[in-house]
Amino acid sequence: MKNLDSKSHVRGESIYLDDIPLIQGTLYACVFDSAVAHGTLRSINTADAEKSEGVMRVVTAKDLIGENQIGGVVPDEPLLADGEVHFQGMPIAIVLAESEELARKAVRKITADIEPLEPVTDPRVAAANGDLIVPPKKFIMGDCEEAFANCEHVFSGRTEQNGQEHLYIETQGAYAIPIENSGLKVYSSTQGPTAVQRAVCRVTGLPMHQVEVDVQRLGGGFGGKEDQANAWASICAVGAQLTKRPVKYALHRMEDMRMTGKRHPYSSDYKIGLNKDLKIIAYEVTFYQNAGASADLSPPVLERTLFHATNSYFIPNVTATAYSCRTNLPPNTAFRGFGGPQGMFVIEAAIVHAAEKLGVSAADIQRNNLIDDGDEFPYGQKAESDAITSWTQGDAEFNFAHLQKEADGFNDESKYFKKGVAMMPVCFGISFTKTPMNQARSLVHVYTDGSVAVSTGAVEMGQGVNTKIAQVAAKVFGLPIDKIKIHTTNTLRIANTSPTAASAAADLNGKATQMACETIRDRLFEVAKGLVEAEAVENLSLEDGHVYRNGDRTSLDWKSLVMDAHLQRVNLSEHAHYATPGINFDWTTAKGHPFAYHVYGTAIVGVTVDCLRGRYEVDYVKCCHDFGSSMNTSVDNGQIEGGIVQGLGWMTMEEVVYDDAGKLRSNALSTYKVPDIHSVPKEIAILPLQTNRENLAVLNSKAVGEPPLMYGMGAYFAIRNAIKAFTECSPEFDAPFTPEKVLMNLYSE
Numbered sequence: 001m002k003n004l005d006s007k008s009h010v011r012g013e014s015i016y017l018d019d020i021p022l023i024q025g026t027l028y029a030c031v032f033d034s035a036v037a038h039g040t041l042r043s044i045n046t047a048d049a050e051k052s053e054g055v056m057r058v059v060t061a062k063d064l065i066g067e068n069q070i071g072g073v074v075p076d077e078p079l080l081a082d083g084e085v086h087f088q089g090m091p092i093a094i095v096l097a098e099s100e101e102l103a104r105k106a107v108r109k110i111t112a113d114i115e116p117l118e119p120v121t122d123p124r125v126a127a128a129n130g131d132l133i134v135p136p137k138k139f140i141m142g143d144c145e146e147a148f149a150n151c152e153h154v155f156s157g158r159t160e161q162n163g164q165e166h167l168y169i170e171t172q173g174a175y176a177i178p179i180e181n182s183g184l185k186v187y188s189s190t191q192g193p194t195a196v197q198r199a200v201c202r203v204t205g206l207p208m209h210q211v212e213v214d215v216q217r218l219g220g221g222f223g224g225k226e227d228q229a230n231a232w233a234s235i236c237a238v239g240a241q242l243t244k245r246p247v248k249y250a251l252h253r254m255e256d257m258r259m260t261g262k263r264h265p266y267s268s269d270y271k272i273g274l275n276k277d278l279k280i281i282a283y284e285v286t287f288y289q290n291a292g293a294s295a296d297l298s299p300p301v302l303e304r305t306l307f308h309a310t311n312s313y314f315i316p317n318v319t320a321t322a323y324s325c326r327t328n329l330p331p332n333t334a335f336r337g338f339g340g341p342q343g344m345f346v347i348e349a350a351i352v353h354a355a356e357k358l359g360v361s362a363a364d365i366q367r368n369n370l371i372d373d374g375d376e377f378p379y380g381q382k383a384e385s386d387a388i389t390s391w392t393q394g395d396a397e398f399n400f401a402h403l404q405k406e407a408d409g410f411n412d413e414s415k416y417f418k419k420g421v422a423m424m425p426v427c428f429g430i431s432f433t434k435t436p437m438n439q440a441r442s443l444v445h446v447y448t449d450g451s452v453a454v455s456t457g458a459v460e461m462g463q464g465v466n467t468k469i470a471q472v473a474a475k476v477f478g479l480p481i482d483k484i485k486i487h488t489t490n491t492l493r494i495a496n497t498s499p500t501a502a503s504a505a506a507d508l509n510g511k512a513t514q515m516a517c518e519t520i521r522d523r524l525f526e527v528a529k530g531l532v533e534a535e536a537v538e539n540l541s542l543e544d545g546h547v548y549r550n551g552d553r554t555s556l557d558w559k560s561l562v563m564d565a566h567l568q569r570v571n572l573s574e575h576a577h578y579a580t581p582g583i584n585f586d587w588t589t590a591k592g593h594p595f596a597y598h599v600y601g602t603a604i605v606g607v608t609v610d611c612l613r614g615r616y617e618v619d620y621v622k623c624c625h626d627f628g629s630s631m632n633t634s635v636d637n638g639q640i641e642g643g644i645v646q647g648l649g650w651m652t653m654e655e656v657v658y659d660d661a662g663k664l665r666s667n668a669l670s671t672y673k674v675p676d677i678h679s680v681p682k683e684i685a686i687l688p689l690q691t692n693r694e695n696l697a698v699l700n701s702k703a704v705g706e707p708p709l710m711y712g713m714g715a716y717f718a719i720r721n722a723i724k725a726f727t728e729c730s731p732e733f734d735a736p737f738t739p740e741k742v743l744m745n746l747y748s749e
């Protein structure tokens with residue numbers, strides 16, 4: 001079944017923040033932000049802006065009624081700069097005006113006197129200065145020191161990974177409307193309606209029951225709106241509170257790129273030890289995360305880097321250390337994979353390094369160390385592993401050796417075009433690593449005409465979560481999908497939501513919906529039992545809009561049953577709560593069972609590099625992917641394709657450039673290159689892993705949002721192999737592999 005939104009998207013009828021009809025009297029906000037990455041804010045001159053045409057008010061930190069604080073994990077992030085600026089793009093003042101244009105015009109009339117301080121942009125420099133967001137985190141398994149002493153081969157090195165701009169098609173934005181008794185209704189383009197509600201309450205001083213947050217859908221989030229929607233909603237809320245008028249702010253693309261954080265760049269050191277059979281015996285890794293100016297989600301992102309530091313491999317001795325380093329960049333944040341990809345890149349680089357030195361294929365080392373059933377991850381959880389099955393099933397279908405031979409043959413014949421192939425296994429843990437976040441609720445109403453309305457905490461952002469939740473309700477009630485309507489995500493209907501993140505939204509909210517629907521269904525069965533004279537409710541079922549008794553269709557249809565139940569005063573509504581069972585994690589020991597399950601997969605990535613120009617094309621990404629048992633192959637294949645292309649973009653062409661002064665140079669689509677239709681691999685082949693395992697996913701259909709991004713990482717190593725087919729060199733592990741960098745490596749000798 002197609003994504004339920006596909007038709008309204010194509011017709012341009014889907015509603016986003018910018019499509020919400022505005023109330024008369026609406027004001028437009030625009031932010032004046034710091035042009036300096038680090039400095040003391042001596043004074044702000046807003047006089048000219050206040051006199052500017054159409055300006056209602058200019059707001060600075062001193063005007064806030066509540067707290068000037070929006071830091072969710074660590075309270076280190078003022079909404080508006082006060083005393084000091086920490087990054088270029090940091091909001092300092094808010095202009096509220098009668099139109100967008102007038103607001104932007106007035107912003108240009110504001111000046112700030114900022115005494116510059118030395119900016120830090122390099123995480124290793126920040127770490128050396130002791131400027132950490134939180135104390136270092138560590139995972140230890142076995143004894144690395146002793147193990148290295150006994151290793152046949154030991155290699156060490158360093159990797160660099162750059163950030164990534166989210167480039168959701170819909171930029172950040174919000175619309176806040178004053179309601180009676182000082183309350184606020186806030187429309188926000190957010191993955192976390194409750195996070196927005198909390199931030200708004202903090203800056204306005206309102207209690208949570210006075211603030212309603214509503215989300216129809218997002219034009220993409222990719223993690224960038226898990227926490228970073230809070231600022232813009234807070235700005236609108238403060239404006240609405242102070243002026244008693246509705247306030248809207250939808251950021252321009254360049255404002256968004258300049259003022260919001262991105263994927264975290266990392267700089268890392270590794271040391272890998274192998275025995276003579278190519279078993280990895282020991283792995284030591286140190287991660288320096290570039291957190292930016294405030295914590296945002298950096299601490300949990302850092303933790304997930306540790307959780308995925310060994311990717312799909314079993315390594316008996318591991319010491320992984322991670323530093324979250326405070327720099328003068330916009331606060332970096334969640335991005336599809338949430339630190340996991342950063343952890344995986346380093347182990348993959350270490351394996352490639354070892355393979356190169358030992359004169360073997362990296363695939364031999366990868367294959368030889370895949371985690372097996374019962375093996376323990378460094379954080380204590382025992383694997384129920386499909387690392388090996390996904391590799392062998394993928395290899396059986398796509399034949400790595402043959403693809404490698406084909407590339408070798410091509411390379412023998414071709415002087416200036418070279419092909420490279422790489423294997424990219426992936427293992428990604430599903431659940432928020434912070435156990436309490438793994439809960440969700442669903443509110444289901446069956447109306448007397450038989451139609452069904454569902455509200456959950458899940459936010460639709462193109463990933464198809466609403467389609468999946470509707471499928472769950474349709475399945476339990478035995479109804480066609482058009483009888484089910486998924487309503488907006490709203491904090492009045494569903495309270496205390498976790499953000500739609502960690503790929504877990506369909507699992508958590510889908511399970512809650514399943515529970516709510518089953519409760520209503522069981523009540524209806526009690527009614528039906530009398531109506532169709534069944535001996536027991538166990539003999540009843542609901543299918544294609546009818547009640548079935550002992551597998552036979554009765555004349556009792558859904559609508560009549562519902563109406564009858566209502567007349568008998570049976571409750572046709574239910575609010576259900578789901579909390580993932582069996583998960584835990586204890587940071588005092590850094591051990592536990594944090595994930596409901598893992599998603600496994602193996603990709604083979606092939607590229608062709610133009611060795612005169614440094615350009616490249618991705619010929620194919622062929623993967624064997626663990627869907628469990630997919631409840632929607634159309635949606636899931638779309639997630640795989642999109643994730644792969646986004647991963648390729650991060651590893652190859654997307655290059656976030658800040659200069660030493662902390663100014664974003666890649667601040668528009670002319671200077672920041674994202675994959676377009678021409679960068680999509682010529683072939684993406686998706687083979688579902690064959691498995692009969694039970695899992696904790698909704699209807700056994702495993703989470704699919706984030707894991708495929710990591711297949712795209714294979715392109716980096718495939719490009720590296722192609723370069724090595726052209727010239728004797730050993731490119732550094734410095735992602736992304738932009739065409740410029742490829743060219744430099746091709747002619748580095």
Ligand code: MTE
Nearest residue numbers: 220221222336462463501502503504505705
């Ligand atoms: N797909 C689309 N089209 N748009 C998005 O913003 N976000 C990704 C992924 N797929 C995203 C997407 C991220 S970062 C996550 S965590 C998951 O979707 C969240 O949704 P889920 O939990 O329903 O998988």
Ligand code: LUZ
Nearest residue numbers: 300338431432433434501502
């Ligand atoms: N967000 C979060 C996430 O808060 N915790 C997580 O573990 C996580 N994982 C992936 C993506 N977002």
Ligand code: MOS
Nearest residue numbers: 223335336501502
């Ligand atoms: Mo996704 S990074 O969990 O929003």
